[in-house]
Amino acid sequence: MTTRQQQSAVLALQWTGHSLRVLDQRQLPDTINYDEYTDAQGVAQAIASMRVRGAPAIGIAAAYGVVLSVNQHYSKSNSSWQQQVQTDITTLANSRPTAVNLFWALTQMKSVLDGQSDDPLPTILACAKKIHADDIAANYKMGELGADVLANATGILTHCNTGALATGGYGTALGVIRTVYARNPIKIYAGETRPWLQGQRLTVWELAQDEIPVTLIADSAAAWLMKSGAIDWVVVGADRIALNGDVANKIGTYSLAVLAKQHDVKVMVVAPTSTIDGAIENGDQIEIEQRQQSELLPDCYTDNTYVSAWNPVFDVTPAGLISAIVTERGVAFNPGVNGVVGLIEA
Numbered sequence: 001m002t003t004r005q006q007q008s009a010v011l012a013l014q015w016t017g018h019s020l021r022v023l024d025q026r027q028l029p030d031t032i033n034y035d036e037y038t039d040a041q042g043v044a045q046a047i048a049s050m051r052v053r054g055a056p057a058i059g060i061a062a063a064y065g066v067v068l069s070v071n072q073h074y075s076k077s078n079s080s081w082q083q084q085v086q087t088d089i090t091t092l093a094n095s096r097p098t099a100v101n102l103f104w105a106l107t108q109m110k111s112v113l114d115g116q117s118d119d120p121l122p123t124i125l126a127c128a129k130k131i132h133a134d135d136i137a138a139n140y141k142m143g144e145l146g147a148d149v150l151a152n153a154t155g156i157l158t159h160c161n162t163g164a165l166a167t168g169g170y171g172t173a174l175g176v177i178r179t180v181y182a183r184n185p186i187k188i189y190a191g192e193t194r195p196w197l198q199g200q201r202l203t204v205w206e207l208a209q210d211e212i213p214v215t216l217i218a219d220s221a222a223a224w225l226m227k228s229g230a231i232d233w234v235v236v237g238a239d240r241i242a243l244n245g246d247v248a249n250k251i252g253t254y255s256l257a258v259l260a261k262q263h264d265v266k267v268m269v270v271a272p273t274s275t276i277d278g279a280i281e282n283g284d285q286i287e288i289e290q291r292q293q294s295e296l297l298p299d300c301y302t303d304n305t306y307v308s309a310w311n312p313v314f315d316v317t318p319a320g321l322i323s324a325i326v327t328e329r330g331v332a333f334n335p336g337v338n339g340v341v342g343l344i345e346a
């Protein structure tokens, strides 16, 4: 089966024409189970509960959530439909704080909605479908651009899941890895990505389906892997990129970048331009999501007043630790010097 055919098997999101089917990623790789949503509140809950996750996929899901809201509330006789849709947009925006793709997609949908006088549904649906299709196209473009940069790579370590499950299809960092491997079958390593294990449960699953060999490592094995000389690049995605090139991504990315510097390993970040937040100068302005202690703490400590857990699920890697940021519009080399402004000004 080809890579593109494989993607249809693992799509995170499917628009049915009247509802959004969301693959429950919490159950992977053991169970493939799609939940069907017919309202925006349900989609917001699917995002907050991690059924769908990954920055671009969250944005696409939210866009379809707005479609469901318009479908539910719009009628010629309902003079309050716009306020009701706005309430749903606010609920969607509150589902998770860090990935800017969510807010980017909602802004796109809102601006299309604001211009509508007649039945807004066809136009708003077209906008969501375009956001979805553009993301897939961007992934394929980034795959090519990133693979060009990695032409002489010998081994790659990736983190979290940045594949078809995290995007409209194909993937950001994992899209680059798929393209690199098709050109030159080099060694791929994936970190487990605690505490949600996106690397162990999702990335390994996606790559195995594509028949791309992958070696799983405990997150804590990364330094020793680098010391062994097995990799020359760390390739990751992003949830939000500041104008100076600082990158918020899955917790542990910053650790990898620090380790990479020590071992002369380069760091590549792969993300569509919808992940660049043009409103923030640097990573200090990025809200880092804190999730419940229960995601880390064993049950036996739930009521123990002496034990607590600190559970930030993203961190910020300073631009100076990154060698290249790959977008569908081009590559920013050494973003610590020039940032990424040039990629969104074009």
Ligand code: MRU
Residues within 6 Å of the ligand: 053, 054, 055, 056, 099, 159, 160, 161, 162, 163, 166, 167, 171, 172, 173, 198, 236, 237, 238, 239, 249, 250, 251, 313
């Ligand atoms: O908490 P998650 O699983 O939504 O975090 C996902 C990541 O951090 C990904 O690396 C990022 O969204 C890039 S996905 C293309």
